[in-house]
Amino acid sequence: MNEKFIIQPANRLKRLPPYMFGELNRLKLEKRRQGIDIIDFGMGNPDQPTVHSAVRKLQEVIADSKTHRYSASKGIPHLLKAVSERYQRQYGVELNPNKEIIATIGSKEGISHLSLALLGPGESALIPSPAFPIHVWSVVLAGANVITIPMSSQMDHFLSDMSHIVENLWPKPKVMFLNFPHNPTTTVTTLDFFEEIVQYAKKKEIIVIHDFAYADITFDGYKAPSFLQAKGAKDVGVEFTSMSKSFNMAGWRCGFCVGNPEIINYLATIKGYYDYGIFTPIQVASIMALRGQAEEVERVAKVYQDRRDILIDSLSKIGWNTEKPKATMFAWIRIPEKYQNIGSFEFSKFLLEKAEVLVSPGIGFGETGEGYIRMSLVENSDRIKQAIRQIGRALEL
Ligand SMILES: Cc1ncc(COP(=O)(O)O)c(C=O)c1O
The missing domain is CATH 3.90.1150.10 (Aspartate Aminotransferase, domain 1)
Structure with a gap:
């Protein structure tokens, strides 16, 4: 050699x-x-x-050898149904479990593959900065370009800063990442903000990907809105949620992408090539956690x-x-x-x-x-x- x-x-x-x-x-x-x-x-x-209900269910289900085979890449039907019930219960949002929800191997995997499914060379994504690193890296690994939007502590400026940046860009960005409550700055937002984002995204034809990893980790009575509560959100984007933080299931690797059916389908297509889904006992245990007590x-x-x-x-x-x-x-x-x-x-x-x-x-x-x-x-x-x-x-x- x-x-x-x-x-x-x-x-x-x-x-x-x-x-x-x-x-x-x-x-x-x-x-x-x-x-x-x-x-x-x-x-x-x-x-x-991890919450007890999930641990107990995993112990029970893992003994059944039928659950040891390859699982469903999109997620087993009862899990998808449990996610739709939770969105209905918590946010009053209707989701079709067959077309508008997909399970991911943690939201990090889902975000990475969604960037690969939506973006490529010559295309770009808007990313508020500072950012959870995978938002940036997934775009870079997809061969696309990152356009950062500075996150100021006053969120009132965010949309006008972003539209100013977008005005001066050609070709215009294809995707926008959002993440509220935000890692790392902890910034939170309101449903009004999401309503404005939906209007803007529609006007400019920009896809919105909202990372909602900290949906449930809120304090002093504050409740974080879901992006999908905004009118018309499903026309422009999707939202990622995760079992990792709400249920202390970080090592289990289970998350979800919900919203626009075309986008869900693109993610399902790429995942269908790359993976065989989450281990079935983990999916069944996740159903227990999702259906558990608030x-x-x-x-x-x-x-x-x-x-x-x-x-x-x-x-x-x-x-x-x-x-x-x-x-x-x-x-x-x-x-x-x-x-x-x-x-x-x-x-x-x-x-x-x-x-x-x-x-x-x-x-x-x-x-x-x-x-x-x-x-x-x-x-x-x-x-x-x-x-x-x-x-x-x-x-x-
Ligand atoms: C904003 C954000 N998104 C996604 C993730 C990854 O979550 P998961 O364990 O579902 O891949 C994290 C983990 O820290 C995070 O902070």
Whole structure:
């Protein structure tokens, strides 16, 4: 063999931006190997157990060998029906389980393949920035271009900023991503905003993909609207939901895409080529979770709300003030003025080294995230207090 043979990835992999969280994760593992207890607010990986009804059902169903075969790529009929019932119950939205709902192997898989089904070279997608990285990467991997729309804290400007950007573009973008409650900024929105988006998307003929991963993780009485509640939403787009956060089922890999039947069909087509569906016992267990008591989901959200209060109150005690988020499992926090000049990546490294606390640097979610860190509410109350004491000692505020 030629010794100089260098194996190259496809060009599409070369288009990916550098993975900002990689180095911090490597440093975290190195410290843990040295026996240092890093308090980890990095990834939004739920730490609480899956709701009981799903675990019990999985244990029962897995014993039946009929469930061990390849499953239905689109999702088994009872699961799709359970999703339509939940949309009806929670949002008053009617969905046809055969045409307007598809199960995905977590919403991340669904988003990735939907980008591949809708976008290609020469086409582009509008993405609010900072963003959950797969929104950007799925578009890049599909060979299409990303047009970022800065997310300001005042959402009233968002639509006018976007229409100003779109006015000056040719060819016009094909797809728009939205994500409310938003990761990482925790921004929430109203049904009025979605109504305006639908009008705009219709006028400009732009497909809307709404990522609703934090549908149920809302606080202080705030209820997040579904995009599909907006009049005419089904004409222009789809919405992704996930079992991961509402039911603490992140490792199970089950999510859904619902809405416009043509778009669902394109996603079903590409998934039909790529996968054989989610393991049947997981789908059956998900039915139990979806049909379960509303209190189960409320309990999940309450854990995050309590942790949010402890985190934000403890930060304020060390002189680092920030607003309490109304939703999601994150806090999006502006770096203190004194440390702004080093940037979010170096600041996060500093917290890891000096406070033994891992946070996500805002820059990892796009350039507009610079100046911020994101903390995931996945450590218990005592460890949150401990972490903030350690941060207080490391920072001089
Ligand atoms: C906004 C957003 N969308 C999607 C996902 C992925 O969810 P899933 O586990 O359903 O793939 C996450 C996970 O953190 C997220 O924050």
